[in-house]
Amino acid sequence: MFILTISSLLLVVAMGIGLYMKASPILHEHSLWDLLSASEWKPMKNQFGFFPFLMGTLWVSGLALIISIPISMLMAIYLTEYSHSVVRRFVYPFLDILAGLPSVIYGVWGMLLIVPWVSNVAAPWVGRNTTGYTVLACGIVLGVMVIPLLVSLFIEIFSNVSHELREATFALGATRWQATKHVVLRKTLPGILAAIVLAASRVMGETIAVIMVCGNLAIAPNSLLDACYPIPALIANNYGEMLSMPLYESALMFAAFILFFVVLVFNLFSRLVLKKIEAQ
């Protein structure tokens, strides 16, 4: 039992070391800064610029968070502060389903509804012409995917605030929304930030849904209506060809290592904050 427990601990370490070792050949060949800031991706010519992929990930994750944070926060406030338990029993199964649906189904949904909507409605509205496989479509799909995680984290955080605190605010004549705004939200601010960081790390690692709607074009996007190519899509799309060239494989493993490292740091930070809140 002890061995099982400690070996799963070592899994985290092994993952980091394993991916780093595989990535080290390319780090010998090019400097870290070159890899991250160059924007030419031509593996056959020994040019490995990760900039377009980093920007793709940033744009997509940012948009997904902008979409999902207000919705999830309002929903969590409603469920913890306002709603009757009957309403909760009705709404929770919807969140379960949203959380349970596989990534590929979200991808199918994106291709069926969101991509055509972007190309037929959103893009013409601002006078642009696109296929619909854009940052916008990708951000919407990812935003919807991450809602259940954010809502459940927010609910957990909000229900940790003691009832006496709320009641004291009501006694001072505050409305329910005022109590929420000035007491609950202010008191839980660190928790909210931690939850958002956690959601960001989840969004960054999504693969299949992203690959299906992002357009897969290795150019850093300049607007919401440009195609993009986030890091997970890069890894998944090229693994078949990479075996022919050692440096190419190393480049993809470097991409996986970046992803691992960022997710690890984000997770450690937010989990420690959340644990501290839970302990109070």
Add this chain to the structure above:
Amino acid sequence: MKRSIIEEYLARLFMYAAVAMVIYFVASVVLSVFMRGFPLLSWEMVSSLPGGGFYMGGGGGFLNAIVGSLYIVGGATVLGLAISIPVVFFLNVYLKPGSRFAFIARLAYDVLFGIPSIVYGAFGFTLMIYFGVRASLLGGTIVVTLLIIPIFIRSMDEVAKTIPTELMEAAYSLGSTRWETIAVIVRQIAPAIATATLLSIGRAIGDAAGVMFTAGFSDRIPTSLTQQTATLPLSVYFQLQSPSLEVQDRAYAAAVVLTLIVLVLSISGRIIMNHFSRNKIQ
């Protein structure tokens, strides 16, 4: 005074809108997949293997993907349970509450839970190259097992933490050793084991990025652990990339099958959580 009441109504309005939007999203995802795929679904598709010229619009079905997914998920669930029940037991019985080791271990599982499946896939792939194993049923099962172990441990541990110490003390006072209390613990967390299993199966069956590298793809049902195998999500993904409309139609049909499986899992998970907690002492 007046302003605060207007604000209150506005806030409520936005909240209703947010809840309505989420319900709309759920309906939109499920219905759009069903409306597109359900009319195309036929018995032939779920009961036969891909025929000749399948990816150019030939006959056949995606039984290979259904069975492949079941093999991987079945194997991973059994392995995952066998590994995570002892770990949960160890964390809660053998370690003192507030132990530093338990804290770090739980943190590690939280982190593992957050690591994306594509990273598991890439890591599994490097391991497989290192050991000279090629993409196979075995590789896919191992990666999916690693992927779901954190889910198992976290959701069982959550419940195991709430087991009252008096219950354990009662067991000790009847002369049981620590190891023998596993019967008490398992009975207490039985509903949690059930829901964790359903949750893990849901995640395992929907995972595509992890098995992409490690299980490969094949038109046949694997007969040994070293053969490549197809999985449902990858079958949806690959068929959607085909230019042929007939092949795409089949992808939508496969998506309906996958959605149905996941819906059944998540609904029965709720039911178990609500009705199956009778043995539990609060």
